[in-house]
Amino acid sequence: MNYQDYNVDDFINDESFQSYVFDIDPKNELFWKDWLLKNPQKQKEAEIARNILLSFSIKGLDIDVEKYNHDLSRLQKAISDKKESKHISIVKNLDFFWKVAASILLFLGLGYGMSYFSSQEYGKKEITVLEKSNPKGRKSKVMLPDGSRVKLNADSYFKYEEVDNKRNVYLRGEAFFEVSRDASRPFTVYTENISTMALGTSFNVRAYPEDMVTQVYLSTGKVEVKTLGNDKCTKLTLEPGSRAGFHKDDQSLSFEDFNPENALAWKHGTIVFEKSDFQEVKRLLERWYGVDIEVNGNPEPSWRINGAFEKESLDNVLSSIHFTTPLDYSISKDKVKINFQNK
Incomplete structure (x- = not known):
C-alpha cells in the first residue's frame, strides 16, 4: 500500500487508519504514529481526516x-x-x-x-x-x-x-x-x-x-x-x-x-458474467470501469456470455469477448466504441 499518495479522502476510507483514530487496534495505532513521524509532509492531511472521523463522537x-x-x-x-x-x-x-x-x-x-x-x-x-x-x-x-x-x-x-x-x-x-x-x-x-x-x-x-x-x-x-x-x-x-x-x-x-463465488466476486475485484446478454454486459462494464460505451449494430438476439475476469483491464475483457464475437472496439480514455460486424 503506497500511503505516500494518500489524500484526506483516502485516509478517511482506510480501515486501519479508522482503527487508529478510534483506538480499536493497538497495532494500527503503533503503525500510524510511527508512519506519521517518518512522513511529516502527510501529517496535515492525516490530521484533517482524523478530525473528520472524530466528529462522529461529538x-x-x-x-x-x-x-x-x-x-x-x-x-x-x-x-x-x-x-x-x-x-x-x-x-x-x-x-x-x-x-x-x-x-x-x-x-x-x-x-x-x-x-x-x-x-x-x-x-x-x-x-x-x-x-x-x-x-x-x-x-x-x-x-x-x-x-x-x-x-x-x-x-x-x-x-x-x-x-x-x-x-x-x-x-x-x-x-x-x-x-x-x-x-x-x-x-x-x-x-x-x-x-x-x-x-x-x-x-x-x-x-x-x-x-x-x-x-x-x-x-x-x-x-x-x-x-x-x-x-x-x-x-x-x-x-x-x-x-x-x-x-x-x-x-x-x-x-x-x-x-x-459468483454473486460476491465483485468484492474481490472479479467480474462475472452468467448467461449475460449484451445490455447487461454493457451496463456492468460501464459501471465497473467508469466509461461510456457507444454501440453500433447489435449482436445476435441469442448472444450470451459466460466468464470471470479477475482484476483484468477493460482492454483484456473486450479482447476476450472479441475472440468469440464478431466485433471491433476502440478505447479512448473514458470513451469506448463497439462496432458489431453484422452479416
Whole structure:
C-alpha cells in the first residue's frame, strides 16, 4: 500500500487508519504514529481526516431546535428523492469545518459525507447520519460508527442513520454489509422495493435502479427480507447461502440458493458474467470501469456470455469477448466504441 499518495479522502476510507483514530487496534495505532513521524509532509492531511472521523463522537452540540427539524426534514426528503444528490465540495480548512459543525456538521468530499445532530431538549435522543457515494469505476470500504463495515460497489450510494435505537441504511446500487451485533438496535437496509433487517450478520444487497430484480444474498447469520410500497407485504427469512429476489415487473419475492463465488466476486475485484446478454454486459462494464460505451449494430438476439475476469483491464475483457464475437472496439480514455460486424 503506497500511503505516500494518500489524500484526506483516502485516509478517511482506510480501515486501519479508522482503527487508529478510534483506538480499536493497538497495532494500527503503533503503525500510524510511527508512519506519521517518518512522513511529516502527510501529517496535515492525516490530521484533517482524523478530525473528520472524530466528529462522529461529538456530543452535546447546542443547536437550534427549529433548524434541527428543518435540516432533518430536508435529509429525509433527499433520501426519498430518486434524483442524484448534489454534493458540497470538500472542506478546505478546519476553521470553516468547525463553524459548520457548530450548528450541523456536514462534510461531503469526493462523495463522502457525515452529519451529526444532538439537542438537549430531546433528552438523550441523538441522530447520526453518514453518507457515501461512489462514481462509476470506483469501489470503497467504510466503517460505520457502530463498528459495522460496508464495502460499496461502483455507481452506488448509501445513507446511514442512527435514531430511536435503530440503525437504518438507505441504499441505491450494491453493497456488502458486515453488521456489528447489537440486539437492542436492529440494522435495516432499505431499497426502493424491499427492506432487509439483521442483527449481527453479513449479506449483500444489489439494488441498481435499472435492474429488473433487487437481490439480497446472505453469507452469515439470518435476515428478514420484506417488500415495501405495495398493498400485500411479503416476508422471507434467509439462511446462509440463500438469496431473495424482488421482481419489479410483477412485484413478487422469490427464494433460491446461490453460488457465493459468483454473486460476491465483485468484492474481490472479479467480474462475472452468467448467461449475460449484451445490455447487461454493457451496463456492468460501464459501471465497473467508469466509461461510456457507444454501440453500433447489435449482436445476435441469442448472444450470451459466460466468464470471470479477475482484476483484468477493460482492454483484456473486450479482447476476450472479441475472440468469440464478431466485433471491433476502440478505447479512448473514458470513451469506448463497439462496432458489431453484422452479416
